[in-house]
Amino acid sequence: xxxxxxxYLTDVMSHQWNDEALTDYNEHHExxxxxxxxxMLRLHLLFDTLGIKPGDKIAIAxxxxxxxxxxxxxxxxxxxxxxxxxxxxxxxxxxxxxxHSDAELLFVGPYVWKDLQxxxxxxRLKAALSLEDWRTLFVNKDxxxxxxxxxxxxxxxxxxxxxxxxxxxxxADPEALSLINxxxxxxxxxxxxxxxxxxxxxxxxxxxxxxxxxxxxxxxxMLPLAHMFGQICELLYPLCSGTHIYFLTKSPTPSILLxxxxxxxxxxxxxxxxxxxxxxxxxLDPTLSKWAIRTFWHVPIIGDFLKSRVKSGLRNAFGGxxxxxxxxxxxxxxxxxxxxxxxxxxxxxxxxxxECGPLIGGNPPKYFKARTGGVPVMNMQVKIDEPxxxxxxxxxxxxxxxxxxxxxxxxxxxxxxxxxxxxxxGDLGRLDRKKNIYIKGRCKTMFLGASGQNIYPEEIEDKLNxxxxxxxxxxxxxxxxxxxxxxxxxxxxxxxxxxxxxxIMKANLVKLNNLIPSYSKVSNIEVQxxxxxxxxxxxxxxxxxx
Numbered sequence: 223x224x225x226x227x228x229x230y231l232t233d234v235m236s237h238q239w240n241d242e243a244l245t246d247y248n249e250h251h252e253x254x255x256x257x258x259x260x261x262m263l264r265l266h267l268l269f270d271t272l273g274i275k276p277g278d279k280i281a282i283a284x285x286x287x288x289x290x291x292x293x294x295x296x297x298x299x300x301x302x303x304x305x306x307x308x309x310x311x312x313x314x315x316x317x318x319x320x321x322h323s324d325a326e327l328l329f330v331g332p333y334v335w336k337d338l339q340x341x342x343x344x345x346r347l348k349a350a351l352s353l354e355d356w357r358t359l360f361v362n363k364d365x366x367x368x369x370x371x372x373x374x375x376x377x378x379x380x381x382x383x384x385x386x387x388x389x390x391x392x393x394a395d396p397e398a399l400s401l402i403n404x405x406x407x408x409x410x411x412x413x414x415x416x417x418x419x420x421x422x423x424x425x426x427x428x429x430x431x432x433x434x435x436x437x438x439x440x441x442x443x444m445l446p447l448a449h450m451f452g453q454i455c456e457l458l459y460p461l462c463s464g465t466h467i468y469f470l471t472k473s474p475t476p477s478i479l480l481x482x483x484x485x486x487x488x489x490x491x492x493x494x495x496x497x498x499x500x501x502x503x504x505x506l507d508p509t510l511s512k513w514a515i516r517t518f519w520h521v522p523i524i525g526d527f528l529k530s531r532v533k534s535g536l537r538n539a540f541g542g543x544x545x546x547x548x549x550x551x552x553x554x555x556x557x558x559x560x561x562x563x564x565x566x567x568x569x570x571x572x573x574x575x576x577e578c579g580p581l582i583g584g585n586p587p588k589y590f591k592a593r594t595g596g597v598p599v600m601n602m603q604v605k606i607d608e609p610x611x612x613x614x615x616x617x618x619x620x621x622x623x624x625x626x627x628x629x630x631x632x633x634x635x636x637x638x639x640x641x642x643x644x645x646x647x648g649d650l651g652r653l654d655r656k657k658n659i660y661i662k663g664r665c666k667t668m669f670l671g672a673s674g675q676n677i678y679p680e681e682i683e684d685k686l687n688x689x690x691x692x693x694x695x696x697x698x699x700x701x702x703x704x705x706x707x708x709x710x711x712x713x714x715x716x717x718x719x720x721x722x723x724x725x726i727m728k729a730n731l732v733k734l735n736n737l738i739p740s741y742s743k744v745s746n747i748e749v750q751x752x753x754x755x756x757x758x759x760x761x762x763x764x765x766x767x768x
Contacts, residue, residue, distance in 0.1 A: 228392040230462035244288035265296035276301035283307040284331020313337035396420040414629035421579040424622040429459030437464030439489040450580035487541035495554040533565040551759030578623040594658040613652040618644035689730040
């Protein structure tokens, strides 16, 4: 039976009470595991004073920081329901989601509050508190929010002997609703994914078994904590393993990120493919494309030496103590993936979705198979619905990680499941004999060729992205023809004229069509004058482009 992640956290607190747990990088905000426990109990007194009950909803909207984690864990241990809202949603959408989620209280960061404060907040919301220092930013009528001095008195009255490790016991019912995570800021019928403690805890246990860690190891959190990939892989799993987490509290530039990596020396890096692909293009590709390197890359002894040097340089760029490099959220460029595999970099690419909190597939780096999303993780089943002759069909999943449904959206919930209880992922894929998951694309993005062939735009984009001067690409269908939209690689094209770029793309079109079947040939490449818009997972928002 799955052990609740709060029980794991309690165990860690009892053994590492004085060890550092949460730190805001380059700022003066940090907690030991003992300090984290005490701050959680202080917030419980605040919740109690405000009349918040177990099962009530409490929202968090703000950039990553130590207090984001404290608030989240305090809500879970109070048996409340956390509503995690992405900080990049518009203020109007956030206000709407606060209303839709029935939130009683909001923890909010300054980046969000500067615009949200001008919105009409729902009547149900009792107060909004700053993630910087818990100060009151908004209070509803007839609500009294205790200040620090009042909480100090309540705390001293309740715990006159103070709090020690042996006094702390955090737990919760694994079947109870624990989290509502919104997949978008839509003001129509938003999809608030409902996850219980069992889903979150099984995800944590998967991480512990797949990527074991020694207490006291360190990690840099850079993915949004409101996104399930960051929430599980950069907060819950590592913290419940005794990891010291550093939060990048501002949008990280490459220089800030690499500086943090060198100083923190993380054991684990969790990222999306776009990050490593940019590093590859800027740092590795100029070296690997040299004639001598290409010539000797696969030569015994010499090639092994070259690969070792490349691996060492890349590992040192991430602090020198890297044991696991985990990617998710989108497919990785196959050229980049092959290079990382060639140098035996500790790479693994997982597969998941918010509705599974998020893990569906994964593997430790030593078992990872290229071009896959791993095998089904512990307590999860995967099957292919109505596979074609190539074994490709919609990926269906069932198991411990699967959501309870969408909050107050029964139509979307019913549409998400088959009649026999399998969750529809909306992804097309196949399984090999060892259950490795191969993702071919999204059901909604697949095109049907003139003779009935299935065309997967992601596969074409993979090949196009490897062509000269291509930064990112997107395949769209227009009047039965495929057109490639390309945003150029600005590091290579910033001194070129548009005519020079278009000449390169014309040559790229010929090369691309020689690499793909005739039924999926691309008719034209259009150069975009501004970057594509991205989701939080850094994948392109396809629905915006036609």
